[in-house]
Amino acid sequence: MCLAVPSKIVEINDTVAKVDVDGVTRQISTMLLGDVKIGDYVIVHAGFAINKVDEATARETLEDLRQILAADARQDDGRNEQ
Template identity: 70%
Template sequence: MCLAVPSKIVEIKESLATVDVDGVRREASLLLLEDVSIGDYVIIHAGFAISKVDEDVARQALVDMRNMLDAAGDMSDKTV
């Protein structure tokens, strides 16, 4: 299963971007996308940025993912 996490472009050098998610930075190829800039949010798969995502949608997706992780952590603390 793959999980698409919106990642913010913080640096671009030729066709390689540095992307950030909550302070974790990784490199991703931009060869599959046109018209991306620093500050844009993209979806990364197998090291490639495969789609550009609206900033509001990206931010909401990150909030929702954090909430799900928090809820899963709360559930693992309880005994059945």
């Protein structure tokens, strides 16, 4: 499964940007969006920025993803203990 994840743009070089998600950085393409700047939050899917989002929405979505991952990890721990 491939998730579209909100990411903060920390560096831009033409149509390639470096984004940060919880301290993990990676390069993405901004060709589909065009006008982005450092500090913008974008939704990244399959290595492409596909949409801009405001900071509050990005933070809320990231927190939701953290909670889902934590719940999944707890479920896995429960299965491993049986």
